[in-house]
Amino acid sequence: MCIKAPFWSPAGASGFLLDWDGVIAETKLDFSGIREKYYGGRRAMLLEDSWTLAPDRREAMLKELVELEMAGAEKAEPVPGAFELIKWLNKNNIPYCILSRNCMEVIRRGAEVIGLELPAQTWGRDNMDWVKPDPRALLAAAAAIGVEPRRCLYVGDFLYDLQGARRAGMRAVLVQRDEPAWSGWADVTYPLMTDFVEALNAREQIVPWEYREIYAKKGERWLSNAASFIFAVPADPSPTTDCWLTRAASLGVGGFYVDPEKVFTPDDWKKNPSFDTSAMGRKWAEVISDFLSPRYPLARVVTECEAPLNAPKNSLDITRFIERKKI
Numbered sequence: 001m002c003i004k005a006p007f008w009s010p011a012g013a014s015g016f017l018l019d020w021d022g023v024i025a026e027t028k029l030d031f032s033g034i035r036e037k038y039y040g041g042r043r044a045m046l047l048e049d050s051w052t053l054a055p056d057r058r059e060a061m062l063k064e065l066v067e068l069e070m071a072g073a074e075k076a077e078p079v080p081g082a083f084e085l086i087k088w089l090n091k092n093n094i095p096y097c098i099l100s101r102n103c104m105e106v107i108r109r110g111a112e113v114i115g116l117e118l119p120a121q122t123w124g125r126d127n128m129d130w131v132k133p134d135p136r137a138l139l140a141a142a143a144a145i146g147v148e149p150r151r152c153l154y155v156g157d158f159l160y161d162l163q164g165a166r167r168a169g170m171r172a173v174l175v176q177r178d179e180p181a182w183s184g185w186a187d188v189t190y191p192l193m194t195d196f197v198e199a200l201n202a203r204e205q206i207v208p209w210e211y212r213e214i215y216a217k218k219g220e221r222w223l224s225n226a227a228s229f230i231f232a233v234p235a236d237p238s239p240t241t242d243c244w245l246t247r248a249a250s251l252g253v254g255g256f257y258v259d260p261e262k263v264f265t266p267d268d269w270k271k272n273p274s275f276d277t278s279a280m281g282r283k284w285a286e287v288i289s290d291f292l293s294p295r296y297p298l299a300r301v302v303t304e305c306e307a308p309l310n311a312p313k314n315s316l317d318i319t320r321f322i323e324r325k326k327i
Contacts, residue, residue: 003205006227006252006298010173010188010196011203015147016089017138017165020100020124022157022176023193024082025110027072034064045160047101047131069102073110079176081193083116085155088200095145097121099138101131101160121145132164139168150297155196162186169294172209210296214252226252226322227298232308233258233288238315242274242291247315249296251322256292258285260303 003009021027035044038053038061046065050058089096097119100107104124111118121144123137130137142149154165157176162185165172174186175193183189187209190196207215207223215223233256237244245256262284269280279287289301302308312321 003203004224005254006208006211006223007205008171008187008208008298009199009203009205010153010171011092011200013153013171014094014151015142015145015153016094016096017141017145017152017154017170018085018096018098019154019156019158019161020098020102020107020110021072022079023155024079024086024098024116025073025076025114026079027069027076027110029068029072031065031068034061034068037061037064047125066103066106069106070109073106073113076110076113078114078116079193081195081197084197085193085200086116088197095147097123097141097145099123099128099132099141099154101125133160133167135164135167135169138164138170142168142170148293150293159185169297171297208298210250210298211252214250222322223252225325227254229253229322229325230255230257230300230302230305230308231311232256232305233284234311234313236271237313240274241268241272241288244313244315244318245288245292246295248311248318249292249299251318253311253318253322254298255300255302255305255308256288257302257305257308258283258288260285 003012018024021029031046034046035041038057039049050061053061100123102124103126107122107124108118121141123141125131128137128140132138138154139149142152149169153171153173154161155173155175156162157174159182162172162174162182166185172186173196174182174189175196178191188206190199211223231248231253234244264279264282264284264287266280269275269277275287275291285301285303292299292301309325312318
């Protein structure tokens with residue numbers, strides 16, 4: 001199946017980031033005992049909140065955590081469909097890595113038990129400076145496999161996976177879980193890994209996460225039409241450039257034309273202080289691309305276009321403009 005903008009398919013991702021436990025290997029870890037002993041039973045983030053413990057208790061907690069994870073690794077089983085996923089990635093020459101909150105010793109042992117050769121790019125909590133859901137962990141992994149974050153997909157089975165993906169501007173796929181409360185974080189959910197592999201082979205077409213609301217309100221024809229438009233970014237949009245871009249992109253506009261020579265000046269920043277100060281001195285096209293990429297990854301910034309549409313300067317008028325431009 002040919003996937004046409006503005007729709008999306010997991011099979012179209014250029015790079016995959018995979019969780020370990022629950023996605024590749026099933027170890028049935030239960031952290032409730034550690035949470036009860038060290039955090040009074042509250043749903044603590046074990047690694048991040050460890051710094052709230054006294055040094056000796058933190059050391060003891062981390063030691064018990066490794067012991068628990070290693071016990072799970074010794075009885076690990078492959079998640080049904082995991083080997084098929086890796087086979088599909090290799091067959092299609094798609095770069096991938098494993099990014100986990102487990103320690104590397106545990107991951108290596110689990111891989112030995114299930115008979116899996118780990119990819120060269122495999123990270124646990126002890127061989128990377130950050131751990132998910134910190135987006136820096138995902139961004140570093142994407143850089144290591146040579147794929148732009150907007151073209152990456154993270155496959156996980158827990159909320160931290162989805163949070164990390166969203167924060168890094170990546171697609172997020174939830175597998176092996178049926179958690180309706182997490183649906184707002186995921187692009188798509190598959191109850192089983194085998195379901196996900198079937199969707200990859202079928203090149204299942206999905207409404208992108210960022211367009212769910214406009215699709216539900218306006219329908220497929222609207223979204224398809226808007227995706228074909230290329231708007232010229234006005235010189236002085238209202239109320240600010242970032243608000244104007246967000247409004248247009250949220251309505252499904254697929255492209256934005258920017259003068260290739262236009263530079264983001266100090267005066268531009270004073271009018272648009274929501275942009276980072278590092279934008280000053282850079283080309284507007286780069287600034288807008290960086291702004292849109294993590295928010296609306298399918299939106300394109302172009303510097304060549306014969307006849308871009310002169311959309312309204314006031315962001316509140318864009319909806320009516322699109323309605324009048326129906327194809």
